[in-house]
Amino acid sequence: MTLFLMALGMLLTTVVLLGLAGFLVFAERRVLGLLQNRHGPNRLGPFGIGQALADALKLMSKENFVPAFADPVLYRAAPVLVAFSALASFAVVPLDRGFSWAGDWNIGLLFILAMSSLNAYGVFLGGWASGSKFALLGAVRAVAQLVSYELPLGLALLAVVLLSGSLSLNGIVQAQWMPYIVLQPLGFVIFLIAGVAETHRLPFDLPEAESELVAGFNTEYGGMRFGYFFLGEYLGLTLIAVLAAALYLGGWHGPWLPGWIWMLIKTFAVIFIFFWLRASLPRPRYDQLMALGWKILLPLSLLNLLCTAFAAALWRLG
Amino acid sequence: MSAYRGLVQLGLGLWTTLRQIGRGASTVSYPEEALKLPPRWRGRPVLTRDPDGDERCVACQLCSAVCPTRCIELQAGEREDERRYPVSFRINFSRCIYCGFCEEACPTLAIQLLDAFAFSTEHHRDLIYEKEALLIDGTGKHPHYNFYRHAGVALHGKDKGQGSNESPPVNGRSNLP
Ligand code: SF4
Ligand code: SF4
Numbered sequence: 001m002t003l004f005l006m007a008l009g010m011l012l013t014t015v016v017l018l019g020l021a022g023f024l025v026f027a028e029r030r031v032l033g034l035l036q037n038r039h040g041p042n043r044l045g046p047f048g049i050g051q052a053l054a055d056a057l058k059l060m061s062k063e064n065f066v067p068a069f070a071d072p073v074l075y076r077a078a079p080v081l082v083a084f085s086a087l088a089s090f091a092v093v094p095l096d097r098g099f100s101w102a103g104d105w106n107i108g109l110l111f112i113l114a115m116s117s118l119n120a121y122g123v124f125l126g127g128w129a130s131g132s133k134f135a136l137l138g139a140v141r142a143v144a145q146l147v148s149y150e151l152p153l154g155l156a157l158l159a160v161v162l163l164s165g166s167l168s169l170n171g172i173v174q175a176q177w178m179p180y181i182v183l184q185p186l187g188f189v190i191f192l193i194a195g196v197a198e199t200h201r202l203p204f205d206l207p208e209a210e211s212e213l214v215a216g217f218n219t220e221y222g223g224m225r226f227g228y229f230f231l232g233e234y235l236g237l238t239l240i241a242v243l244a245a246a247l248y249l250g251g252w253h254g255p256w257l258p259g260w261i262w263m264l265i266k267t268f269a270v271i272f273i274f275f276w277l278r279a280s281l282p283r284p285r286y287d288q289l290m291a292l293g294w295k296i297l298l299p300l301s302l303l304n305l306l307c308t309a310f311a312a313a314l315w316r317l318g
Numbered sequence: 319m320s321a322y323r324g325l326v327q328l329g330l331g332l333w334t335t336l337r338q339i340g341r342g343a344s345t346v347s348y349p350e351e352a353l354k355l356p357p358r359w360r361g362r363p364v365l366t367r368d369p370d371g372d373e374r375c376v377a378c379q380l381c382s383a384v385c386p387t388r389c390i391e392l393q394a395g396e397r398e399d400e401r402r403y404p405v406s407f408r409i410n411f412s413r414c415i416y417c418g419f420c421e422e423a424c425p426t427l428a429i430q431l432l433d434a435f436a437f438s439t440e441h442h443r444d445l446i447y448e449k450e451a452l453l454i455d456g457t458g459k460h461p462h463y464n465f466y467r468h469a470g471v472a473l474h475g476k477d478k479g480q481g482s483n484e485s486p487p488v489n490g491r492s493n494l495p
Contacts, residue, residue: 034338035336035339036335037338037341037342037343037344037345038344039347276336280334
């Protein structure tokens with residue numbers, strides 16, 4: 001019985017998350033419209049919100065097509081891997097005090113990092129299995145980018161772990177007597193930049209740079225397989241936002257309102273930053289991207305970690 | 319230094335987009351909102367009438383000759399009072415490119431590109447407009463012009479030189495030295 005209820009709950013969580021991702025696709029277009037003096041989709045339903053549904057239905061009704069030159073197994077597996085890894089990470093994210101699937105898991109943060117590496121596999125395999133040069137170039141870019149930005153991301157997170165003394169997300173949120181953004185402003189900025197790169201969102205969308213690579217690693221994908229990549233991207237974006245909210249912005253802590261509302265407000269604020277970046281900034285060149293990752297963010301995050309460790313040691317002594 | 323400049327530029331770019339939030343959209347939701355067409359907008363060509371209500375076209379074929387897509391076709395005829403008029407006038411709007419050359423060529427200001435532009439049909443053949451569909455009951459952009467009042471052409475009931483701003487023709491022989 002318990003097992004059945006758990007399965008039902010997980011199904012519900014998944015559906016809610018997928019719905020959220022679909023909604024974000026729509027919300028992003030509206031926000032972009034707001035920031036760029038235009039409307040965005042506003043035809044179907046109130047505020048045009050039916051557009052999300054229409055897009056989903058369109059993708060689902062398309063033919064499930066495997067090109068003749070693609071590797072059939074990996075081609076099919078890659079999108080699922082991307083969507084799965086993004087979804088699975090949410091298991092350790094708490095929405096409120098004691099409201100999560102595995103928020104207390106003592107390696108929660110590590111699990112998220114592992115899943116994001118798995119996500120990189122999905123992207124790379126998808127591009128490679130497509131057997132097209134654009135997809136391959138996108139995949140190569142994606143791997144290089146994800147590997148080089150995972151380092152500063154991990155190091156920035158390590159500083160948070162140092163401060164809170166816990167790897168579980170519940171523990172980290174509970175340890176925040178004040179939001180860690182105050183103690184870790186540099187860490188927050190590094191986390192955010194690396195997070196944008198990690199989800200290959202604009203301005204760091206070089207793996208799928210439309211103007212150069214058609215659609216990058218998902219060039220050969222269509223229908224719901226493309227939809228999985230799309231969902232994976234938006235779930236990844238939500239994950240980074242929710243992590244930023246939980247790790248740096250104090251999670252469910254906040255006056256007056258219930259915890260989960262605070263969590264949602266903070267998450268959506270970070271998501272808005274993502275959209276805002278997309279509306280404003282041009283895409284850097286690939287060498288600039290790499291230079292930013294290795295020459296600026298990595299040393300900065302190391303510095304941040306060292307300073308945090310030093311301060312923490314002094315705190316212990318004092 | 320350059321890093322500092324770059325950060326400032328980044329901030330400026332972000333601020334520029336953020337500032338747009340309160341400004342509303344510059345999109346015109348066309349079918350619901352009316353468009354503001356500029357006065358010299360080139361819409362669909364129509365045939366206009368002169369202030370007296372007679373059709374202006376004198377079937378000179380100039381519009382048909384100048385039309386780059388050859389989409390105007392007409393036949394000339396003559397009325398009882400010796401005015402020329404088009405017996406049939408046909409424009410194929412699936413070929414018209416709204417260049418306005420016909421309007422420029424027309425000596426009587428008959429054909430004019432007015433503001434109608436939104437028309438769509440299922441078949442190409444429905445875009446071939448005949449004279450009844452082209453002729454409007456108005457003067458278009460030139461409310462006062464009447465070709466026959468200025469042209470110096472003799473008509474039934476109006477001799478040469480009897481139009482407005484016209485003087486009667488001089489007697490060629492009387493000018494001889
Ligand atoms: S607008 Fe141009 S293309 Fe159209 S009928 Fe006149 S001359 Fe021909
Ligand atoms: S140029 Fe003017 S007057 Fe001549 S045929 Fe065309 S519409 Fe008629």
